[in-house]
Amino acid sequence: MKSIFLALFVAIFGLSDANAQINLGEKALGALQKGYAGFTFSDEDAAKLSKEAVDKMDKENPVAGPKDAYTIRLNKLFGKHKAENGLALNYKVYKLKDVNAFATADGSVRVFSGLMDIMDDNEILAVIGHEIGHVANHDSRDAIKAAYKKEALLDAAGSQSDKVAAVTEGQIGNIGKALMNNSHSRQQETDADTYSYDFMKRNKYNVNAVESAFSILAKMGEGTDSSFITRMMSSHPDPKQRAENAKARAQADGLYKPYVKQVKAKAKTVAKKKK
Secondary structure (H helix, E strand, O other): OOOHHHHHHHHHHOOOOHHHHOOOOHHHHHHHHHOOOOOOOOHHHHHHHHHHHHHHHHHHOOEOOOOOHHHHHHHHHHHHHOEEOOEEOEEEEEOOOOOOEEEOOOOEEEEEHHHHHHOOHHHHHHHHHHHHHHHHOOHHHHHHHHHHHHHHHHHOOOOOOOOOOOOOHHHHHHHHHHHHOOOOOHHHHHHHHHHHHHHHHHOOOOOHHHHHHHHHHHHHOOOOOHHHHHHHHHHOOOHHHHHHHHHHHHHHOOOOOOOOOOOOHHHHHHHHHHO
């Protein structure tokens, strides 16, 4: 299992190890450049393939049940956002220690319990808003298209087909891994950050939680392997800068206040019993 820090940057900063899982050979790359010039992949194709991949991941990962405390918390936080900005969303919690969250082109949102353990409700909403931004901006569609093309080319590098063909169970699994560990461009990450802030503001949540969430990620990055940080920083926005950008927007809107983390309800209950 990835370290918590690695999973965190993979999910939210966009650094991916998908290339290690789906490795294109020279012949396949040539086919991609030549044979797939006219390849078409609709939103409907992306949604269908995403759902297949997520269904498989749901079977292979521990999903919190309806009465689980994590599910109850996420329902309370996100239950009213099943239809967000025209997107039909469904969401579940993976009970894994990794600090991770992702959303796919079919509107599936998956949040890891490790993330929920270190962030308060508003910070979690900010992260989910960011992930929804990737769906709304079609980044998730483009990501699954790329993952599909890699998988299809592995089996048929010389194919000239411009249609979406069926994939094997193994390929669906690889596509799912690519989505979970998906990378996005610097601009896509910046646009998703903007979507997250707008999501918080539009729904009257505390917009300062966006800065706080990125500050947590930046702090977790301190003292880690320098080569890893160098790789991440080379193609994705600096988390400290992303926190500053969120702060600047809040200041411009007259909404900025130093963020005070919420006390978890569980902690309040324990304190009350002690009295």
